[in-house]
Amino acid sequence: MFDALADRLEAAWKKLRGQDKISESNIQEALRDVRRALLEADVNLQVVKDFIAEVETKAQGAEVITGVRPAQQFIKIVHDELVQVMGETNVPLATADTKPTIVLMAGLQGTGKTTASAKLALHLRKTNRTTMLVATDIYRPAAVDQLVTLGKQIGVPVFEMGTGTDPVEIARQGVERAIAENVDTVIIDTAGRLQIDQDMMAELARIKETVKPHETLLVVDAMTGQEAANLTRTFHNQIGISGAILTKLDGDSRGGAALSVRQISGAPIKFVGVGEKVEALQPFYPDRMASRILGMGDVLTLVEKAAEEVDLADAEKMQEKILTAKFDFTDFLKQMRLMKNMGSLGGLLKLIPGMNKVSDEDLRKGESQLKQAEAMINSMTIEERRNPDVLAGSPSRRRRIAKGSGYGEKEVTDLVTNFTKMRAMMQQMGQGQFPGMGMPGMGGMGGMGGMGGGPWGGNNAPQPGWRGYPGGNPAANKKKKKEKKKKGFGQL
Template sequence: MFDALAERLEDAWKKLRGQDKISQSNIQEALKEVRRALLSADVNLQVVKDFVADVETKAQGAEVLSGVRPDQQFIKIVYDELVQVMGETNIPLAQVDTAPTIVLMAGLQGTGKTTATAKLALHLQKQNRTCLLVATDVYRPAAIDQLVTLGQQINVPVFELGADADPVEIARQGVARAKETGVDTVIIDTAGRLQIDQDMMGELARIKQTVQPHETLLVVDSMTGQEAANLTRTFHDQIGITGAILTKLDGDTRGGAALSVRRVSGQPIKFVGVGEKVEALQPFYPDRMASRILGMGDVLTLVEKAQEEIDLADAEKMQEKMLTAKFDFSDFLKQMRLLKNMGSLGGLMKMIPGMGKLSADQLQQGETKLKQSEALINSMTAEERRNPDLLASSPSRRRRIARGAGYTERDVTNLVSEFTKMRNLMQQMSRGQMPGMAGMGGMFGGMGGNPPSQPGWRGYSGGASSKKKKKEKKKKGFGQL
């Protein structure tokens, strides 16, 4: 996401490279590139005008700090303005003292509203909040069945009265059931429409008046660009909403929705959908999103993803194994599966500063390498996984593993060789030695010589080109922010 916007903004930084200071003359070319970048990202025109004007004012009044180049200073100004446009801070979901908290979900058809309802319930479950889903969409075929299926998938009960009941009555009884059962939060999935119409708005208004929700969230498709902001404003004017959920942010979105919703509608983005899986919902943090847009990664979100998947006790045991060179193929397989649970390799790479520039081919090669390693390890016996040295001295074992996994004996040999090198480096580190990190990246291979170093993200391999990459990163000024 935002790849095109990030590339266009980088053209703006280039206009200031080599300059001694920010001036009225040299800032104009950079501002033109910023304007083009935002317009091509389908950001609302008035938002673009205000954004560029504010950046220009701040840039002209800024004194370039000692040791900071003008392009680096300009990036910082744009970053701060992006954060301000998107809302400055995360606005959490309401939670009232007297349960239940009532959340009303609204939106047009095709935005992923029903799925977003289940995603929100799972997100709240992870915060130890109990939920009840209420199915009031009696118009779309199988809408109720879809919500029931999603509820079973995440182990959340669904209240429904069938497709012949009145949606307002379903919502009323659903809230009453939540109060009876002592549920923390009730989430009401309402019917969508192909377009805004008075019948839809009237039904939503009646449901809202009946249940008096504490949150009314509009689910909008980020692929619609600035139209998402206009839709949010229309719903707020007619119904009154407290926030928005942007879906499909992992797709080919140009960024217009994320950058326009708050400024145009006046309502905050509270969550973003970043995938089709029910786990793929994240709270919206303007500062983190601005960092992603500028290609600086999002380490905080990456850490939070890891914390959700990693058990602290298991992590300590794994660390001890790594430092005592007892890390085996079973442990490596466990780490690979943990990585897959955190999301796609491409999505994780974009959260690591400096890794967002990897091409689709490089990421595909990395994914392929991971799948190959997993297939080869699955073809091993339990003893071979525990004792990788058995494979180094036995061609017959390597041939059997290769046949079982559908690869060549050379692939097995390379896997064993790379794993052995990695384990030896871990052992040197446990003795207080700091060896060169080149060679630790082979386990992931095929990503421009700069893959993550080893399972668990414990290091970073620069390979032979690490110095060059560091210079390029420093030249971009990302490290100065």
């Protein structure tokens, strides 16, 4: 998502590098690149025109700030305008004064509406809101069964009356059941069609009139590009929606839907689906999305993902183990599985500022080597996991692990060697020393510091101590910078 757009925008910033200030002449070429980038991302044409006009006006009227280069200033203007276009702030889900809050889900068939309903139920359950799902899609084969299965998977009750009852009656009785059981939120999954038709709109209107929902959310497939905005506007005009959920934003979408929906339809994007798992639903924050589009990462979302998975007591124990060099293979395996629960390696790296340039090939290598390390650790005995040192002096143990995992003895040796080096490095950091910031492992991932080759680091992994580290000795580096500054070697 957004990779092509981010690359195009990067080319626009380059046009302004080396310039002393923003002027009417030097931003025209950059603006052309921004316009081309947005059009290629399938952003609605009218949105592109308005966006470029606003950026041009603000850029020409921007005061020159001392110490800020024109390229940086232009990026800030584009960032702020992206936030403006996408809605400025997160719009949370409504909460009714009296229970239950009723959420009506609408959308075309194939957009992931039923799955999005379950994802939203799980999201609300995590915030301690009791939820009930209501299955009113009696037309699509197995739609009711799918919702029931998803409900069991996430531990949320599903109200259904089969496929022989009028959807309006199912919705009405579902809300009555939710009231009787004192449920906080009821989510009604409605039927979709392959295209908008009057029968579909009429049924939605009848359900809406009967249950009077506090939220009517349209589920939109981000892969449809700018057509997603037109679809949202049509539903909004005919039914009246309070927001949208963009699904499949982790796919091969070019980002046009995210940049068009709010501006064209007037309805805010409230959530985005970023994966197939039921946990893969996130509240939509325009400022965070703008940062991702511009390759700045999204640390807040990364922190929130980690907070959902990490137990504070476990984190404190892990910190103590790392600082005292007692971190073992069992701990490492636990951390790898924790990272998997947070999402794909590629998805996580793109939330980290500066990591958006890691190539797909490098990501595949990283994923592959993590799986390789996991297979080798799973072939170890409990004693070997707890005490990696026993493997260093035992070729027979390493051979047994290699056979059990399906890899070579060299790969096992490299894993053990680099794990030992990493523990030593972590201990040094715990003592206030910072021997470079490279992490051994995931070889071949260019642009990621010290992530060298070989299984989990290989021969290029960082060595303990200052010698051989790209970062060198911080004190010596600081002294060198002062000397350069005295000689006038540019701004540091």
